[in-house]
Amino acid sequence: MKKILVFSTLSLILILGACSKKEDANTNQGSVEDGESTNQFGSIDHGVDDTKDDTKVGFNMTGDSIEEAANVPADEKDSMMKSFDTYIHAFNSQDVEEYMSVLSKEPKSFSIDEEREYIESVFKEYELNREATDVTIVKYDENKNEAQVFANLQTSMKQKSTGLETKRDGRQVTVFTKEDGSWKVNSVYYMEEQK
Template sequence: MLKKSILAVLTLLVLTACSNKKDEISTEDRAKVIEDGTVGFEMVGGNVEKATNVPAAEEKAILASFDEYIAALNAEDINRYMQSISKNPRGFKYDEEKTYAAEVFDQFDSKREVENVTIAKYKNEEAEVFANMTMHALQVETNIEHESAGRQVTVFVKEDGSWKVTSVYYIGDDSKSSTGQ
């Protein structure tokens, strides 16, 4: 039972910017969102195709915002993290996210490693950043370690001239997850 609850919490850790309300976006709804082209990416031989319509300056700004989002999560700095989040996000509520993230930062020591960071979709005021992600976490109270891996699409919107996280979609790879002491 403890392992299952830790896995559930750690899945939420990976999603941190995804809302702590389980019933808000179901797996089925996420699949529909991806199928209808609202959020998603195409894979070619295991690689994500890079969007070809991203202006160079915007690409640099979007990737810098993604790097800051990950760095803020890894630093477990609530103020820095919340600066990377849209004030009007889709899929979660800003104030609830701040409370939830602070609780997670208190309960876990976690680090995220990202690879294959690619802007997979771009529109004038929105960008989808794909990344392979591995998360290492230690539950402070129990000293139980967990590692999980998966693919994440982080959706950014341009807000007051800066790129901010508005939603996150994550698909875990159970074959690369482990829990231990």
């Protein structure tokens, strides 16, 4: 059975990468940094309000069927897949600059400065490996310059100081926006697979 969980450990938060919901600029409570859920939203839905069309993820993450959006131009698909590959590669190689280069300048669900500080500390403390399969563009909106990329993710983490290893499987929708001709990560929605 699959269900959305509120994550409470740092090891699971690592797979969320660039998706902290900024509720209050003066505190990290309820953010990706502390592993607590916010007062209003769980750490998985990241403040998604299903009543607003501009914040909905256009894909049911609990279904077995993955359908590619039919309206994606070939050149945009290629560009988006390269951005997604860079996002995964930067995480695996623990390259802070490469990782930051693929993030949106005006993200909806995280702060650039806080994300840099957070990812530097994570890369320093953990050995990481993320494998993405079934990578598919499931929604494309040319008018909004926005796309949603689905992937099944298998993430392995090893804490350098203790040797503690953790493995997680899940599904992720990465929302990209086109900025200055390049596709950038704007927000991320993740659901862990329950075995």
